[in-house]
Amino acid sequence: MKSLVILPIIIPLVTASLTLLFRRFQRMQKGLGLAGSIALFAASLVLAMNVYEKGIIVHHVGNWPAPYGIPLVADALASIMIILTGLIGVSVATFSLKDIRSGEFQFGFMPLFHMLLMGVCGAFLTGDLFNLYVWFEVLLIASFVLMTLGGRRPQIEGSLKYVTINLLASMFLLCGVGILYGKVGTLNLADLSHKLSISPHSQLVTSSAMLLLVAFSIKSAAFPFFFWLPDSYHTPAFSVSALFAGLLTKVGVYAMIRTFILIYRDDISLLIILVIAGLTMVIGVFGAVIQKEIRRLLSFHIISQIGYSLMGLGIASRLSLTAAIFFTFHVAVAKAALFLVAATIGHEKGSTALEKVGGLYQTHPWLSLFFVLPALSLAGLPPLSGFAAKLALIQAGLKGHHSLIVFIALFVSILTLYSMAKIWTMAFWGPEQNVQITRSEKVRPQKSVQLFDGLSISFWIPLVLLTAVTLGIGIFAEPLLQFCQQAADTLLQPAIYNQAVLTEAR
Helix, strand or coil, X not given: CCHHHHHHHHHHHHHHHHHHHCCCCHHHHHHHHHHHHHHHHHHXXXXXXXXXXXXXXXXXXXXXXXXXXXXEEECHHHHHHHHHHHHHHHHXXXXXXXXXXXHHHHCXXXXXXXXXXXXXXXXXXXXXXXXXXXXXXXXXXXXXXXXXXXXXXXXXXXXXXXXXXXXXXXXXXXXXXXXXXXXXXXXXXXXXXXXXXXXXXXXXXXXXXXXXXXXXXXXXXXXXXXXXXXXXXXXXXXXXXXXXXXXXXXXXXHHHHHHHHXXXXXXXXXXXXXXXXXHHHHHXXXXXXXXXXXXXXXXXXXXXXXXXXXXXXXXXXXXXXXXXXXXXXXXXXXXXXXXXXXXXHHHHHCCCEHHHCCCHHHHCHHXXXXXXXXXXXXXXXXXXXXXXXXXXXXXXXXXXXXXXXXXXXXXXXXXXXXXXXXXXXXXXXXXXXXXCCCCCCCCCHHHCCEECCCEEHHHHHHHHHHHHHHHHHHHCCHHHHHHHHHHHHHHHCHHHHHHHHHHHHC
């Protein structure tokens, strides 16, 4: 059973290696890449079922016991995030079959795609702060190259901002890790939690907390370090944008939840996070409202929605943490779906600028459906997943007497609905625009099976899958909420996590 923990890392590593070996054979690359992503998703489901039934699973790499070795820890929180990685991975891999150009496949899209998935899974599963830094660097390197594939000028400009600010975040993270190790003598998360729980925090520990808060705020695009994201996420290939939107900022949110509940939990840190949450929501949604390009508008909403997850962390109750984890899962799925809708619009219309597209409701009615469901979910309307997530957050805020953040969350939801209505009005209900589409931008129908609206099956499968998940976890929210509650209980009772990781060392 312990081998299940390492599968989400081994599967993308093997897939990346195989696709690199067959880099000159595009069909083989596509087949291997899709098979690897399906295998990762299947492994994530098996791992989650075992964690749900049997509790935390720990694998000590090289059989070195904690705190001396490298532990891989699958608890409920990590398992939920691994499922999310598998789901978005298989959706984007399917979409990329017709989205990514031949030249981009030739220059390593599939190996880089799976190396990024490996880095994300490693970050979710590691039980050690230094190895969290290492996995951040793996996914940063892969994401930087993915962002520049194609070599267009906007991509280069966006990637320079992306890599510069993320390298700065890595520097803050490494400094915080170094200070913490110098003070406590360990970087194992369970050992840190145990040692800091039995001794008072020193100024060095507090300073390391602030350095890590800055690092994770940059990684998650929280206020005031959000500015790099809307300048970067709308520039790469459509599939890459959807992958980034669904996963990358969620790694920063996960790291913040894990460290600030397990290690640094104190009233001052949580209050700072709550303030950051409110400002992140407001700044993000105001930026979205004024945008006139779909991917850039959705990029600002990534920022805005991160604030809701941080709201749950800042309140730090059982209900709020359950809601924060549920919300993070919901928003990643909805956001990936919306970016894939934008990608399909870009292929069909040759542009994602709102003033250059229109009439999609008449020409692509099914695409309209697959936009409106995740869009309304993002705004928090019932019976979709966003409603269950935001309702739980609002209830947690009211129970904790955090009226201001509750008001901000409701206000931002209204503006989110407004911005989604803006896309709907201009792109779907608006008059059809005559925009010339180049051959490279238009999907060639004769080379793939067509479904609905005359679009490729490889476009529809991920849209149907992600929309179905959004609808399903809204109508049938209870199973996921129970698993999220299990994750919250483990976070709030660190002795459970500590005992599972450190049992062999004591």
